[in-house]
Amino acid sequence: EDQVTQSPEALRLQEGESSSLNCSYTVSGLRGLFWYRQDPGKGPEFLFTLYSAGEEKEKERLKATLTKKESFLHITAPKPEDSATYLCAVQGGSEKLVFGKGTKLTVNP
């Protein structure tokens, strides 16, 4: 059974304090790993798709990386507007997306 575990559950940072969120996964035949951002009361907003180990993608202050067992979402010099819950999901051979429970990030000014 495909599984996704995100850590930490919650993270508080000061503005400008860089850090990383972790997404550990087990999947049969990885088709893709997805990162989303979700603001309270809203639908998830797509950030990145990674397809194979070693792949990296960047967008503004965010950088996602992928190994065979985990993915990291690196946040460089975060701002208060980066505060949100970040969701990780994997798609394996069943084609179904399996989501983690998310990491709630708070960036204080």
Place this chain on the structure above:
Amino acid sequence: DGGITQSPKYLFRKEGQNVTLSCEQNLNHDAMYWYRQDPGQGLRLIYYSQIVNDFQKGDIAEGYSVSREKKESFPLTVTSAQKNPTAFYLCASSEDRGRNTQYFGPGTRLTVL
């Protein structure tokens, strides 16, 4: 603007009532999905459809029903058989069900009174 719309944003249901949640997309995507989100849990798949007039049960389909009469629309009915329907419901779509990113709508929050 291309995207996914869901309505209503908030929905209140009395015990024993059926309610229907709307999901429309103008992205020309073939596949559409319904998820349920509860506090402290990951998104769980209710139903999905890869093509018009065809749909499949997800992990938690009991107490729900769907239809896919048009490519753009995938309504979800929460029936009185659903024991704990209070949740945040999310609709998504993708080009197909293969190696494609799913894009989400804004969600509907359903509360049972």
